[in-house]
Amino acid sequence: MTSTATDNPLARPGEDAEVIVRFDGATKTFVTGKGKGRREVTAVDDVTLNIRRGEIYGVIGYSGAGKSTLVRMINGLEPATSGEIEVDGRRVDGRTEEQLAPIRRDIGMIFQQFNLFTSRTVAGNVEYPLIRAGWSKDKRKARVAELLQFVGLSERAGNYPEQLSGGQKQRVGIARALAAQPKILLADESTSALDPETTQEVLNLLRRANREFGITVVLITHEMDVVRSIADRVAVMDSGRVVEEGATAQVFSAPTTSTARKFVATVSHDEPDAEELAYLSEKRQGRLVVIDIRQGVDVGPVLSAAAARGVSFRIVFGGVSVLQKQSFGSLTVDLSGEPHVVDDAIEALSQVTTVKEVSA
Numbered sequence: 001m002t003s004t005a006t007d008n009p010l011a012r013p014g015e016d017a018e019v020i021v022r023f024d025g026a027t028k029t030f031v032t033g034k035g036k037g038r039r040e041v042t043a044v045d046d047v048t049l050n051i052r053r054g055e056i057y058g059v060i061g062y063s064g065a066g067k068s069t070l071v072r073m074i075n076g077l078e079p080a081t082s083g084e085i086e087v088d089g090r091r092v093d094g095r096t097e098e099q100l101a102p103i104r105r106d107i108g109m110i111f112q113q114f115n116l117f118t119s120r121t122v123a124g125n126v127e128y129p130l131i132r133a134g135w136s137k138d139k140r141k142a143r144v145a146e147l148l149q150f151v152g153l154s155e156r157a158g159n160y161p162e163q164l165s166g167g168q169k170q171r172v173g174i175a176r177a178l179a180a181q182p183k184i185l186l187a188d189e190s191t192s193a194l195d196p197e198t199t200q201e202v203l204n205l206l207r208r209a210n211r212e213f214g215i216t217v218v219l220i221t222h223e224m225d226v227v228r229s230i231a232d233r234v235a236v237m238d239s240g241r242v243v244e245e246g247a248t249a250q251v252f253s254a255p256t257t258s259t260a261r262k263f264v265a266t267v268s269h270d271e272p273d274a275e276e277l278a279y280l281s282e283k284r285q286g287r288l289v290v291i292d293i294r295q296g297v298d299v300g301p302v303l304s305a306a307a308a309r310g311v312s313f314r315i316v317f318g319g320v321s322v323l324q325k326q327s328f329g330s331l332t333v334d335l336s337g338e339p340h341v342v343d344d345a346i347e348a349l350s351q352v353t354t355v356k357e358v359s360a
């Protein structure tokens, strides 16, 4: 047997991993109304990105940023207005429903509203896509049993959806999405009404589906901590555009756009907010600077050298975390001493990392 990335739960698809979903200049414009009431909304605007086989890919952004539209373009539920989309080597744009059918069989989808058949049992719901895919009765039975065990609902096989909790319904939805052994799973957690515990349960199942079956997962969310806990790579969307894209650790440690910075700030509260800054400014003895701490950045020697020249420094705010084996965060330091020596210290820090002077 050849070794794959999924044999080892710690090995994640690398840069050389095969591309399974490719967007190339993909755009989706909705036109609503007629005459004077005609409006155009470009929900997805010239997006180019690659999703790798076997990874968990997060799509993050505020409400209305275009996340759902982007993800629905993968299975052709939203046809592209222009640009190219390819799934597992097959073009999706410009295809008829009939041509899309075999591509869609490789793509499972988890709906936010569960969309379970109320008249079918739990087992019946999971079995449904297998009937449509033409599986034999024996094979269906074995697969349904396997999946219900996977999502921990074997005892509920004969129940109807209305007898289940929200979290259990979601698990049935996942079992059904996985039934016909898709290569890609699309999941939308962005407006999910699930409580935090159930959300965690669902995320764990997605992670297991990814690790155990090697399924590529594309996950929409507007919570950065969801992305942080599960995604290998992430795309940050704003007004239809992908404004930042890359390894989750990279986007976390060095967000380059204000949208990404805002998302990162929601989980890593390592920089003082306005109120905290007002307090720190009132108490400061010298100048307040925020120093970026990243992998490979060592501010220790610079601060020691400054201290030797009579600069006193107090760390007044900050936080440093480790994500995917990389440190990132920031420290706010109050530097006081002879003005020109403090100037030199800030200059020396700027040589090794990003330094931002702040005041209320």
Ligand SMILES: Nc1ncnc2c1ncn2[C@@H]1O[C@H](COP(=O)(O)OP(=O)(O)OP(=O)(O)O)[C@@H](O)[C@H]1O
Binding pocket: 030, 031, 032, 041, 042, 043, 061, 062, 063, 064, 065, 066, 067, 068, 069, 070, 190, 191, 222
């Ligand atoms: N069928 C449609 N007709 C017209 N406009 C649409 C349609 N679907 C989406 N839009 C518009 O496209 C933009 C992007 O919507 P989309 O649902 O993709 O965003 P989103 O980031 O997924 O938002 P949310 O997090 O709220 O689900 C919005 O301005 C939305 O109003």
